[in-house]
Amino acid sequence: MKILVCISNVPDTTTKITFMSDNTAFSTAGVQFVINPYDEYALTRAIELKETQGGSVTVINVGEADTDPNIRKALAIGADDAIRVNAKPTDAFFVAQQIAHYAKEGAFDLILMGKESVDYNGFQVHGMVAELLGIVAITPGIKLDVNGSMATVEREIEGGKEVITTALPVVVSCQQPMSEPRIPNMRGIMTARTKPLRVVEPIAAEVKTVFESYSLPEKKTGVKLIDPANAGELIRLLRNEAKVI
Amino acid sequence: MSVLVLIECADGQVRKSSLETASYGAQVAKAMGTEAIGLAIGEVPADELKSLGRQGIQKVYASNNNNLKDFVPGAFVKVIAQAVQKANAPVIILSNSNIGTAVGSRLAVRLGASLVTNAVSLPEIAGNMFKVKKSVFSGKAFAEVELTADYKIIAVKKNAVDIIEQEGTADVETLTVELTEADLVGAPQETIRATGEVLLTEADVVVSGGRGLRGPENWHLIEDLAHALGAAKACSKPVADSGWRPHHEHVGQTGITISPNLYIAAGISGAIQHLAGVNSSKVIVVINKDPEAPFFKAADYGIVGDVAEVLPKLTEAARALNQ
Numbered sequence: 001m002k003i004l005v006c007i008s009n010v011p012d013t014t015t016k017i018t019f020m021s022d023n024t025a026f027s028t029a030g031v032q033f034v035i036n037p038y039d040e041y042a043l044t045r046a047i048e049l050k051e052t053q054g055g056s057v058t059v060i061n062v063g064e065a066d067t068d069p070n071i072r073k074a075l076a077i078g079a080d081d082a083i084r085v086n087a088k089p090t091d092a093f094f095v096a097q098q099i100a101h102y103a104k105e106g107a108f109d110l111i112l113m114g115k116e117s118v119d120y121n122g123f124q125v126h127g128m129v130a131e132l133l134g135i136v137a138i139t140p141g142i143k144l145d146v147n148g149s150m151a152t153v154e155r156e157i158e159g160g161k162e163v164i165t166t167a168l169p170v171v172v173s174c175q176q177p178m179s180e181p182r183i184p185n186m187r188g189i190m191t192a193r194t195k196p197l198r199v200v201e202p203i204a205a206e207v208k209t210v211f212e213s214y215s216l217p218e219k220k221t222g223v224k225l226i227d228p229a230n231a232g233e234l235i236r237l238l239r240n241e242a243k244v245i
Numbered sequence: 246m247s248v249l250v251l252i253e254c255a256d257g258q259v260r261k262s263s264l265e266t267a268s269y270g271a272q273v274a275k276a277m278g279t280e281a282i283g284l285a286i287g288e289v290p291a292d293e294l295k296s297l298g299r300q301g302i303q304k305v306y307a308s309n310n311n312n313l314k315d316f317v318p319g320a321f322v323k324v325i326a327q328a329v330q331k332a333n334a335p336v337i338i339l340s341n342s343n344i345g346t347a348v349g350s351r352l353a354v355r356l357g358a359s360l361v362t363n364a365v366s367l368p369e370i371a372g373n374m375f376k377v378k379k380s381v382f383s384g385k386a387f388a389e390v391e392l393t394a395d396y397k398i399i400a401v402k403k404n405a406v407d408i409i410e411q412e413g414t415a416d417v418e419t420l421t422v423e424l425t426e427a428d429l430v431g432a433p434q435e436t437i438r439a440t441g442e443v444l445l446t447e448a449d450v451v452v453s454g455g456r457g458l459r460g461p462e463n464w465h466l467i468e469d470l471a472h473a474l475g476a477a478k479a480c481s482k483p484v485a486d487s488g489w490r491p492h493h494e495h496v497g498q499t500g501i502t503i504s505p506n507l508y509i510a511a512g513i514s515g516a517i518q519h520l521a522g523v524n525s526s527k528v529i530v531v532i533n534k535d536p537e538a539p540f541f542k543a544a545d546y547g548i549v550g551d552v553a554e555v556l557p558k559l560t561e562a563a564r565a566l567n568q
Contacts (some may be wrong), residue, residue, distance in 0.1 A: 121383060127347060127349070127351045138318075157436070176485070223541050228554065235559055242545065245450060245474055
């Protein structure tokens with residue numbers, strides 16, 4: 001089984017977000033970048049499937065050279081090889097066209113990625129890749145098993161879940177409890193250095209959205225403290241002052 | 246020309262998130278000088294659909310189909326694409342729900358459309374310029390995004406826009422779409438629904454617990470208050486990771502992002518990842534025994550005290566209010 005895992009390079013979840021150039025760009029100064037946490041669930045599930053059923057795991061990232069450390073990390077965790085499409089990930093459609101191109105070339109059975117990235121929260125790339133390839137996308141997946149040529153996926157729905165069994169190839173987006181992310185061990189880090197990372201130039205692709213400017217949420221003006229001995233007062237304030245219950 | 250709004254139904258009722266998108270779509274249509282048309286797929290409650298007139302919808306396409314009672318991605322996209330043609334709709338409004346995001350991305354490719362998800366306010370339209378504000382960095386910031394293609398799809402974040410209530414009745418028109426076996430690939434074999442729970446993403450009030458509860462044996466304190474307030478329950482990441490509560494209750498940057506009217510956080514310190522998931526709540530209440538907990542800086546109301554002592558008092562006061 002050939003598995004492709006799409007990973008995105010995002011600011012660590014502890015990052016305090018600030019903008020620059022008149023609020024038109026995200027300020028990356030001093031920001032630590034990590035593999036998008038949702039993509040990590042996809043990556044670890046892919047590696048678990050490879051360990052139990054055989055096959056290979058390829059990671060793909062659309063990004064510039066500064067994403068290489070996180071691609072190496074994915075290799076250290078257990079992916080076999082990697083492709084980096086050397087381009088700025090301008091918008092979801094641009095990224096999806098790059099991934100679909102290499103997914104087709106590699107004839108993958110399973111294409112996994114996070115349900116969204118924690119930076120631009122698009123929820124778009126999985127469906128776009130599937131549509132470009134003419135295959136099914138199941139999103140968001142919370143459990144995934146493969147049996148021969150069939151995948152069984154549990155998909156979260158509002159207030160419940162569905163169980164879907166469908167033929168490979170398929171795209172599955174991932175969220176918890178899909179898998180437990182792993183920390184690379186020393187042996188993994190050593191072998192990752194020699195695993196193939198192929199850098200390719202982007203194919204010509206369209207962009208459909210332009211991120212023009214950014215803003216931060218308004219700050220709270222101050223907390224009103226209530227005496228714990230008289231906690232019931234809070235409920236009265238919520239009804240009569242805030243009018244939210 | 247028109248604006249097409251996807252209407253999601255459950256248990257014979259229009260979902261709250263679809264009342265929001267209907268209201269949103271009606272306002273977009275008004276700004277464009279055109280009408281708003283709804284589309285309901287699957288097991289369709291016709292009378293319920295008429296009442297979408299109260300949200301400003303003029304007409305609803307009802308695409309009844311027993312095979313589409315559950316979500317089937319390919320078939321849904323096909324039905325929506327046909328409705329887009331029939332309604333001559335350059336603008337399509339979805340909810341940022343599990344269905345909305347699943348169909349939005351496929352539809353965007355099929356129509357060559359611009360897609361913006363997680364939208365939090367009405368678009369700014371001026372001539373050919375069409376811009377929408379969306380939530381980014383999982384609630385830590387907003388972005389203004391221009392949609393440059395001829396077709397524009399917007400997925401509206403839940404609880405981010407108000408529901409309009411006015412007089413009006415929508416006309417219901419049947420939309421029949423021929424489906425092939427290939428369109429039904431990816432249909433679920435089984436659906437499991439939790440009953441009697443308030444839906445976390447759509448709830449007006451959410452009561453959430455963190456490690457300050459000390460252990461799963463104290464979780465009933467959260468449940469009791471949630472029940473008294475008719476609220477949904479949620480938890481912090483450490484609580485989900487340690488298995489006290491299921492992952493689908495985890496709010497925060499890698500869990501669910503919510504925007505209820507009222508968020509009550511008990512025993513949660515307020516790490517930046519957690520704040521990201523809840524900071525668009527209209528009113529935030531924090532209960533924590535540590536007065537230095539960072540969450541107090543993001544709160545409207547706070548109680549410095551032990552959750553095991555404070556929560557029962559709140560529950561008691563909330564019950565008294567209901568009597």
